[in-house]
Amino acid sequence: MKVLIPSPLLSYTKTNRVEAAGGTMAEVLLDLDRQYPGLRFRVIDEQERMRPHMRFFVNGKQVFDLGLELRPHDAVHIVQALSGG
């Protein structure tokens, strides 16, 4: 599926649109980390929680559950949220 990457992660992916595979959000993030080592820990902490200023959208709807099931043609957007000045 297509994943939109926010600018803070471009140093990993070099492009803002990448392909990743997985049946859940968690699997997609693992696949992204396999392709771009180190990326996952910058957005998901060691207790499997989304980091405070990262947001995840599937088909335009915000999701909070990494176990959410995904279909192959879903569009995943990773978004940087407000984090101060």
Added chain:
Amino acid sequence: MSRTSKTRPSRTKASASRTRPAPARVPARRVIVLVATRKGAWLYHGDASRRTWRVNGPHFLGHIVHHVVLDPRDGRTLLAAAKTGHLGPTVFRSTDLGRTWKEAVTPPAFAKPDEGSAVPARSVDHTFWLTPAHRSEPDVWYAGTSPQGLFRSADGGATWAPFSGINDDPQYRGWMGAQQDGTPDGPKMHSIIVDPRDPRHLYFAMSGGGVHESTDGGKTFAPLVGGMEVVEGFDAATITFHDPHCVRLCPSKPDRLYQQNHCGIYRLDRPSKTWIRIGRAMPKAVGDIGFPMVVHPRDADVAWVFPMDGTMVWPRTSPGGKPSAYVTRDGGATWKRLDKGLPKEHAWWTVKRQAMAADDRDSLGLYLGTTSGEVWMSRDEGLKWSRIAQHLPEIYAVETAALR
């Protein structure tokens, strides 16, 4: 920032002072000043006389960089503790003085708690402090985090693991306190110290949570807070009430430690376990509150502080808007003001606990960074100061190293 990156050096010169330096009695090694800020890191390369400084940076522009340290054991490996407003905490490593950086494969991260654990799960918000280990352990580093956690790398900073049992020890977790017991941007593990005579003899400090010592290589730690005062009305027997700001061991006399605390300046001479409040000898109008503590590498009677206003609502700015370092040359019995060259008035500086350092030259150089983005240095142990950089972001840490 990805796993690898490059930074292009710039040749911009910082300002130079016309002060003639004292004659060098130790073969001069070039000094590099490592400045960590809320928006990136900058490296300042001094010429042989420390009069002119070549700036190299920014490194990690936009990253919140809490500490940059050069490994004195090889003279070329840099570690930088970084995160961004959005991205989680990591550690970068360079073996070519910052020309290229490589991200840690496994940055410091807390373990997942065991099922039924009495202590709640925690996540590292940022790595705050980096300490190279003993000379006999060339690839070993220690890291202190916020919230308070102790971590160790045995491969030069590539992979990190929780160190000692304290991170999940119920008693230590109690002493670490909650978010409210820490500094405004999170409770800190800091001042990780390795005894140069014994790699198994370690100290660390926590804001809040006291000073702690291990004599068994980190297997166990015990509080070392005797004599330390706490805020009036609280019980000094409660470890979590202790707020050491910065602790330093004297390399020339490793049984001596100095400490700048939320409640005064202290000295400890081991094997004693009782800190002595040497800040009582500071001028009453200035007080003995501050963040940094600097010790002389060759004379254990000499140490410097940079006092701040700890009255009323705690502005944490230079008392009266008149910044000054203070030096003791007799182990804290007396103190002397060192403000020549610094602004005389209306300079409301804050110098954070990691933002003041010495080099190893003779005459000794002192360096400090302000939260208003200026770096100042003295080539004569603080007798006269000059500015070597300005217009930087909020400075979190200033470290020095000697280049080979």
